[in-house]
Amino acid sequence: MSDVFSRISAEPLDSSAVDEFVWSAESGAVVAFQGIVRDHDGGRDVVSLDYRAHPEADTFLRECCEKIAASTGLRVAAEHRVGSLTIGDLALVAAVAAPHRAEAFAACAELVELIKASVPIWKRQHFADGVSEWVGL
Template sequence: MTDVFSRISVDPLDSSTVDEFVWSSESGAVVAFQGIVRNHDDGRGVVSLDYRAHPEADRFLRECCDEVAARTGLRVAAEHRVGSLTIGDLALIAAVAAPHRAEAFAACAELVELIKSRVPIWKRQHFDDGVSEWVGL
């Protein structure tokens, strides 16, 4: 059985998918991160987002998960949504299971930072004043 799950999806995300994947009877802690579409950014009202992914984004996401799993020996999972999202939608879910909470927290934080820095997924924000802009390009 593999210790890594990763997926990019156009469908709404369900946090139970990654939580159930990482959990095992050896786990004393499951730490999960949920990135949620919020209604503001830098003082401006946001009404929705569009996420677009590079054709090989799946590979990059898998590599991030593999790297954290290989370094820590822990079970790791991540799922990122693409397409049109509205306020309150889940955009990213990452989870790590470990025997103890400290290592689970550290590994999950590392995983999220790797995903944000390495996975080629771009976000376009639509503001309440009718303007939209790409973030991080």
């Protein structure tokens, strides 16, 4: 069985599936991150987001998970949503299981930062005033 799960999905994310993938009998801790679409950014009201992915984004996401799994020896999972999302939708779910909480927290934080820095997925925010803008381009 692989110690890594990764997926880019146009369907709503299921955080429990990611948690269940990483958990094993020797796990004393499962730490998960849920990136949720919020209703504001930079003092402006956000009404929705669009996520667009490079055709090989799934490869980049898998490499992030594999890198963290290889450096820590832990089970790692991440799933990123693409398409149109509304307020409250899950955009990113990441989870790591470990025997102890400290290593699970550290590995999950490192995983999320690596995904944000490495995976070619772009976000377009739509604001209440009708303006939209790409973030991080």
